Amino acid sequence: MPPLVKVYEALGAIGDGRVRIENSRRATVVSSDESKTYEVETSADGREIASNDNASYWQGYVGYPAIAVLLARGFYRPPANVTDALAGVAWKDLNRKFKNDWARTIAEVEQNLEQAGHDPDTVRSEADAVLSFLRALRPVRGKRIRPPAEKPALKTR
Numbered sequence: 001m002p003p004l005v006k007v008y009e010a011l012g013a014i015g016d017g018r019v020r021i022e023n024s025r026r027a028t029v030v031s032s033d034e035s036k037t038y039e040v041e042t043s044a045d046g047r048e049i050a051s052n053d054n055a056s057y058w059q060g061y062v063g064y065p066a067i068a069v070l071l072a073r074g075f076y077r078p079p080a081n082v083t084d085a086l087a088g089v090a091w092k093d094l095n096r097k098f099k100n101d102w103a104r105t106i107a108e109v110e111q112n113l114e115q116a117g118h119d120p121d122t123v124r125s126e127a128d129a130v131l132s133f134l135r136a137l138r139p140v141r142g143k144r145i146r147p148p149a150e151k152p153a154l155k156t157r
Contacts, residue, residue, distance in 0.1 A: 001134060002061045005095075005102040007127040008086060008109060010067035011078055015087030019072040027072065029053075029065035032091040035150045038065035041142060046075045050142030057147050062139055064091075067130065076133040082126040085118040 018030040040051045055063030098104040110120035
């Protein structure tokens with residue numbers, strides 16, 4: 001199972017509109033800084049999933065692009081208030097700032113959510129529900145696809 005932060009990132013990708021469904025099997029997800037475009041392929045039932053993000057390729061767990069595609073395809077529908085709350089988060093910057101310490105990243109995001117008038121408990125509860133959905137789905141990794149090369153970042157948040 002992926003770390004909880006990857007669910008937050010996936011919800012943010014949905015909120016930002018960075019997921020594009022190409023056809024019944026293929027989709028793309030643009031990174032939060034727009035420096036990478038990830039390719040994701042799913043089976044019809046969503047159980048087999050291949051993605052070229054670093055987590056899926058190197059760590060072997062379902063990375064945020066794959067989770068975002070499952071959500072965008074409607075296998076699980078998070079409420080708009082949660083995806084909207086996580087829109088605009090500069091995930092790459094936060095992950096670098098905290099040296100991939102996911103707990104510190106989530107704490108920072110939740111603090112920012114609260115300051116912006118969102119309920120961090122609602123967001124965490126929904127992220128936990130997505131993790132429960134993934135546990136029940138028990139996705140299997142499809143073919144390994146090498147991660148894309150990084151382009152110069154187009155935007156910083």
